[in-house]
Structures are given as structure tokens and as C-alpha cells.
Amino acid sequence: MALLIRTLLAALLLLSAQAHADNTLQLAEQEIKAGLLYNFLKYTDWPGASMEKSPAMNVCILGSDPFAGYLQPMAGRTVNQRGIILRKVQNMQEMQSCHLLFINARAKDSWPQLKVALKGKAVLTVSDFDGFANSGGMIEFGRKNDHISVNLNMDAVTSGGLRVQDRLLRLVTLVHPGEP
Amino acid sequence: MNLGWKITEGLQFNLVGQNLFAGTHREFTSPTDPFTPATRIEPNIYGKFTWRF
Numbered sequence: 001m002a003l004l005i006r007t008l009l010a011a012l013l014l015l016s017a018q019a020h021a022d023n024t025l026q027l028a029e030q031e032i033k034a035g036l037l038y039n040f041l042k043y044t045d046w047p048g049a050s051m052e053k054s055p056a057m058n059v060c061i062l063g064s065d066p067f068a069g070y071l072q073p074m075a076g077r078t079v080n081q082r083g084i085i086l087r088k089v090q091n092m093q094e095m096q097s098c099h100l101l102f103i104n105a106r107a108k109d110s111w112p113q114l115k116v117a118l119k120g121k122a123v124l125t126v127s128d129f130d131g132f133a134n135s136g137g138m139i140e141f142g143r144k145n146d147h148i149s150v151n152l153n154m155d156a157v158t159s160g161g162l163r164v165q166d167r168l169l170r171l172v173t174l175v176h177p178g179e180p
Numbered sequence: 181m182n183l184g185w186k187i188t189e190g191l192q193f194n195l196v197g198q199n200l201f202a203g204t205h206r207e208f209t210s211p212t213d214p215f216t217p218a219t220r221i222e223p224n225i226y227g228k229f230t231w232r233f
């Protein structure tokens with residue numbers, strides 16, 4: 001019996017090691033980031049007013065789509081019983097309905113102006129340019145030892161009236177930028 | 181990893197270590213579908229006594 005249990009446990013461990021290897025091998029960097037965006041949607045609570053304005057979750061991209069096609073499969077799927085709509089946005093008017101706004105690193109120069117326009121709005125801002133979370137952005141993708149790191153600025157999240165759940169907090173590193 | 185010692189007839193101790201070499205990392209629930217819940221995986225060690233009578 002002990003031998004059987006030991007064999008089963010060993011097999012389970014091997015299986016979990018295999019699953020981890022698959023995660024590393026099969027998913028491209030942009031695919032992992034797309035999956036993390038899905039998790040941000042899943043584990044963030046938007047204020048009621050922001051949820052009432054649209055029956056779907058609007059995921060917006062400012063600038064060109066850097067996800068190399070990996071974000072597209074998310075359109076039409078659901079998160080917390082709501083459909084996901086992907087939208088490309090150009091101006092503030094179009095951003096009003098966004099729940100999550102991904103800012104292409106190439107649009108970095110527009111961030112200072114954008115930040116002022118988005119102040120106090122329930123829009124979860126995400127980008128992958130260096131220093132985003134430290135300059136008032138909410139979530140920043142970075143790289144740390146060959147892994148994708150996620151930095152989260154809690155003050156920015158809270159000032160937008162958003163709340164991130166513990167499940168999400170366990171996946172991120174908190175950054176605490178001083179007041180500018 | 182699972183190491184077992186038979187202390188006496190009927191009493192066994194097992195030391196089990198999980199995820200000892202990959203360190204703390206993230207995994208999607210499905211290894212092939214990134215649009216699934218991601219969780220934080222940490223190294224985990226526990227001991228277990230089994231008493232059979």
C-alpha cells in the first residue's frame with residue numbers, strides 16, 4: 001500500500017513538473033501578458049456605475065496592438081459572466097467606456113497628459129514601459145530574471161475607485177512611488 | 181519528492197517536498213490556455229505520520 005501511495009505521489013509530482021515545463025515552453029511572452037490581462041479583469045472590482053454603463057468588459061489598446069495576435073482570442077470570451085470586447089482607442093472620448101486600458105510602450109510620450117485626463121476614472125491602466133507604475137500608472141509589466149514581472153501601484157488603483165482582490169495581489173509586486 | 185521511513189511495523193513517516201526546484205512562480209490553471217486563472221506556486225514541504233492498526 002505504502003509503495004502504491006509513494007508511486008502515485010511520485011507520478012503526481014512528475015505531472016506537476018510537466019505542467020510547469022509546458023507553461024514555460026508553450027506560452028510566448030505576449031501570450032502570457034495577454035493571459036495576465038485576463039486575470040486583471042477577473043480579479044479587479046469596478047465601481048457599480050462603471051459596470052452599468054456597459055454590459056461587456058471593454059479592453060482598450062492605445063496605439064498599435066503589441067500582443068502579436070495573442071490578445072485576439074480573448075474577444076468573445078467571458079469574464080465574471082460578462083463578454084469581453086477588444087477596442088483600439090485614439091482619444092479621451094473613446095477611452096471613457098474602457099474598463100482596462102493598455103498603453104503601448106510606443107505611446108509612452110502621451111502618458112503624462114493621459115494620466116491627468118484619466119485621474120479619478122475607473123479605468124485600470126496597464127503598460128509595459130519602464131517606470132509606468134512609478135509615474136502614476138496602475139499595473140506595469142517588466143522583466144526580472146527571464147520572467148515577466150508585474151508591478152502594481154496601489155495608490156493609483158485606489159484613486160480610480162478600483163479594488164484588486166487578494167488573488168491578484170498574490171501575482172504582483174507592489175510599488176510605492178513617492179508623490180511627484 | 182517523497183521520502184518514507186518505516187519507524188516500526190505499522191508506523192511510517194513520510195517527508196514530502198513539492199515544487200522544490202522551480203522557486204516561486206506563476207502558473208495558469210491550464211498550461212495551454214492563458215485565459216485561465218493564474219496562481220502563485222511556492223515551494224512546499226510537509227511531513228506525514230501514517231499509523232496502521
